[in-house]
Amino acid sequence: MEHIYVDHAATSPMHPKVIEKMVSIMNEDFGNPSSIHSFGRSARQIIDVARAAMADSIGAHPNDIIFTSGGTEADNHAIFGVAESYKTKGNHIITTQIEHHAVLHACEQLEKQGYEVTYLPVDKNGRVSVPDIKAALRDDTILVTIMYGNNEVGTLQPISEIGQALANHQAIFHTDAVQAYGLVKIDVKDAGIDLLSVSAHKINGPKGIGYLYVDKDVKLPSRLYGGQQERKRRAGTENVAAIAGFLEAVNIAQKEMDNKKEFFNQLRSVLMETLDDYKINYSQNGSLDETLPHVLNLSFPGTNVEAMLVNLDLAGIAASSGSACTAGSIDPSHVLVAMYGKDDERLLNSIRFSFGLNNTVEQIKQVGKETSKIVQRFTNK
Template structure:
């Protein structure tokens, strides 16, 4: 039985070129990048090259990139770092109800520390209102944190509009771009964001590495203390091989980004058309336009998400019910709750399909056939 992986929004397989590059570094260099001898300088050279590549990928300067252990640390560094450094200007933070838990749980912790957080609502497509954001802004607002593209339903927020709105305000603008980086064209100056979080394992790079973009003017209080790595902003010996793997993954993502976008959008259309041909009742969560091309979230009335996931897995198809970080949780998706309310049936019957480099049209057709068969059986 062929196993079909359609959960690329959770994590992606490492690209062979990434693995090859990492092994090369691990075989030839073990120096500490902070050491001044030749072994250390070689390691530092790898990091400097990677930082340059990754900075260019978002239109940033090299000194604006802080390497982290991934998206969660980048989000936490942004929120706690800004909150502590700017608390003398105010203690109000704005985010949305549909953020990744790395942001939401950080905000909940900040509330316990005396900060006030406004959680913006979204409409049925998962998008915030710029008017509502503008009304939520206060004189003491110091940070606005709004994700670029949602990891569960794919909705892209009006990031450029938010950046423009905040130009006349003291609040800094952070965006969690973990799900969007590598598939969307991102330029930090064009978007007018001050901080941006990215993770390598979403773009066929290694797990355990990422970066936080921090605009030159922004002062962050560090979250880790020790050495003077990352210009004293993030202590700890750098993971050289993983950082080089991240660089290679970013290069690969940029090489065929537009082609991949078109392919993934076609996969969405094919899956939807095939399900319609099998006369299966379903609804789209989110929207096809203004959404990440590789994420498709569908509601299947009359089914149960747990039964769907188990049956699809038995058929060799890996999908999910939303964020991988809440796998095994009996709590309904906070994203779908924000979009449709606590009483909606969509909370218990929605599946996320997400595509990646190894996905084929044949797999999409097979997935539609198996999904239709399972839905028909479960509804009897």
């Protein structure tokens, strides 16, 4: 039985070229980047080249990039850092109800420290309203943190419009771009983004490495204390091999972005067409417009999400019910709750399929076929 992985929004397999690059670096460049001898200088050059390329990928300056252990640390660094640096200007933060838990839980922690947080609703497509953001802004608002693309339903937020709305306000604009980076063209200057979080393992890079973009005018203290790495903004010896692998993944993603978007759109169509061929009753959570191309979240009336996932796994198909960070939880998706309300049946019967490296059209047809058979068993149709 072929095992088919359609959970790339949770994590993605490392690209063979990434693995090859990392093994090469681990074999040849073991020096500490802070050392002044040739071994250290060689490691430092790897980091400098990577920093420049990653900055270029979002229209930023190399000095604006801070390497982190991934998206969660980048989100936490941005949110807690702004709260600390700008507390004399206010204590109000704006976010949405559908953010990743790295953002939501950080905001909840700040509430315990006396900050006020406004959690904005979204429409039935999972999209926040720019007028709602404007209405929520206050003189003491210091941070607006809204994700670029949602990890569960794929919805892209109106990031540029939000940036424009904040152009003449003191609030710092942060976006978690972990799911969008590598699939959507991002220009932080054009979009008015002050802080942006990225993680390598979503784009076929290694786990445990990411970066935070910080505009030069944003004050952000270090969250770790130790050495003077990352221009004194993030202490700790840099993970040179992971950064090199990250760079390889970024280069591949930037080069293949347009083709991947087109192919993933094709895979989404193939999956839905196969379900249609089997006359399966389903609906999409979110919209085919303004969405990440690799994420497709579908509701199957008359089924149960846990039973569906178990049966899909037995059929060799790895899918998901949504956020990987809540795997095993019996709580419904907070994203779907925000979109449809806590009593909607879609909270109990929705599956996320997300596409990526190594997926083929034939695989996705098989996913559609097996999914259809399982749904038919559950609904006796």
